[in-house]
Amino acid sequence: MESGTWASYVAAWLATVALILLSTHLRRRRKLNLPPGPKPWPIIGNLNLIGALPHRSIHELSQKYGPIMQLRFGSFPVVVGSSVAMAKLFLKTHDVTFASRPKTAAGKYTTYNYSDITWSPYGPYWRQARKMCLMELFSARRLESYEYIRVEETKSLLSSLYKQSNSPVDLKDHLSTVSLNVISRMVLGKKYLDENVEGSIVTPEEFKKMLDELFLLSGVLNIGDSIPWIDFLDLQGYVKRMKVLSKKFDRFLEHVLDEHNARRKGVENYVAKDMVDVLLQFADDPTLEVKLERHGVKAFTQDLIAGGTESSAVTVEWAISELLRKPELFDKATEELDRVIGKERWVEEKDIPNLPYLDTIVKETMRMHPVAPMLVPRFSREDIKIADYDIPKDTRVLVNVWTIGRDPEIWDQPNEFIPERFIGKNIDVKGQDFELLPFGTGRRMCPGYSLGLKVIQSSLANLLHGFKWKLPGDMKPGDLSMEEIFGLSTPKKIPLVAMAEPRLPAHLYDM
Secondary structure: OHHHHHHHHHHHHHHHHHHHHHHHHHHHHHHOOOOOOOOOEOOOEOHHHOOOOHHHHHHHHHHHHOOEEEEEEOOEEEEEEOOHHHHHHHHHHOOOOOOEOOOOHHHHHHOOOOOOOOOOOOOHHHHHHHHHHHHHHOOHHHHHHOHHHHHHHHHHHHHHHHHOOOOEEEHHHHHHHHHHHHHHHHHHOOOOOOOOOOOOOOOHHHHHHHHHHHHHHHHOOOHHHHOHHHHHHOOOOHHHHHHHHHHHHHHHHHHHHHHHHHHHOOOOOOOOOOHHHHHHHHHHOOOOOOOOOHHHHHHHHHHHHHHHHHHHHHHHHHHHHHHHHOHHHHHHHHHHHHHHOOOOOOOOHHHHHHOHHHHHHHHHHHHHOOOOOOOOOEEOOOOEEEOOEEEOOOOEEEEOHHHHOOOOOOOOOOOOOOHHHHOOOOOOOOOOOOOOOOOOOHHHOOOOHHHHHHHHHHHHHHHHHHEEEEOOOOOOHHHOOOOEOOOOOOOEOOOOEEEEEEOOOHHHHOO
């Protein structure tokens, strides 16, 4: 009897404590002033409102709920900033609070368990990685030393297009080739991806497919990332694809590192010839705060190749597509090129500051078609108030730069491609002007943006200088598809097929 009474007292006491804790939790939740947003469903939250192009779905929701909005993706709260003011608060004023990345299957399976610079969490390892990028890998001195590579590969692109004059060409394929060759030579030291080169273990076509898959899988809305308790089911098959892709990249990267280590072995005071050499020297450095392991070198190398290839090819393809829809803009661009460059030479990187109209085309393309329309997701490392709203710790954060680029309060006729809107305006793409953030800003800004910008500007300038572009057959500008595919990058759904007619003396194409 006494035993039963004691057990009843314990049960009553535990129930009381549980009720107190629950009521305290509920009171705390009631007191939170959360941003406005649609009411979530049990289990799925607001995932039912997100379509195949999440940045557009979220844009539509933000038109109803405002520039700061709370959603729920399965088990996780998600806050979206969709205005210049919100972008400043998340990415500048409170940059440190939102400087980390959420854990996702893409980060785990495709970047050696968050070992690259994109997905690694905020902390000593990431800070060290960022310093390596800024001080060594993407320093002005190193990028300048590789200019000859960019020149050679651009000329190879122009020569290839000349040989296919007045025939339909898949422009993205050509752009990806030149970007891939530039990055391969800068990062790996040679064209590992050319079947005609000794040591190649994957064809350019296979590698381009791998890169497309990497960017798609890095940006997909994987259900397991939002509802962890069903992650093991892999309902969409994304995790299986990530694992397959990871094995393909690892085979290639192991080969690259083995070759580089063999080349360095036994050589005193070895001088780094490429970025992998630099990374391997960091891996040998006993003074690093966090040791750079072999898997970290591979993750960094993959990041450098993928980021450097995708952003420039996607942006230039969008630029040419937009110009084909407004042929009169071609005339303005070529008039400037003929006046500044003349018709007896190609555009050099040093010429770019003297081509202001070209600069407006690049900016307008990045406004309408940011490579990463919601940047890479972040999350709050602590409880914080933003614009008088409570953002609890571990809330995922998205900044929709696609919406900012279409804000009618900032841009006149925001859905129209009008490069002239940038004439006389001191707006750049380097993270200082929050109206235009194609590379992000703050601590997690893309560290390779300066290289990406060089490749985009010089390749677009020479494509416009060297060729008159037109659509094949009887196709009209209005027939050109401008649909997109969502991933970590947002390329055209239907690749641009166009015809290039040479507009310079024939001897310039003989390279």
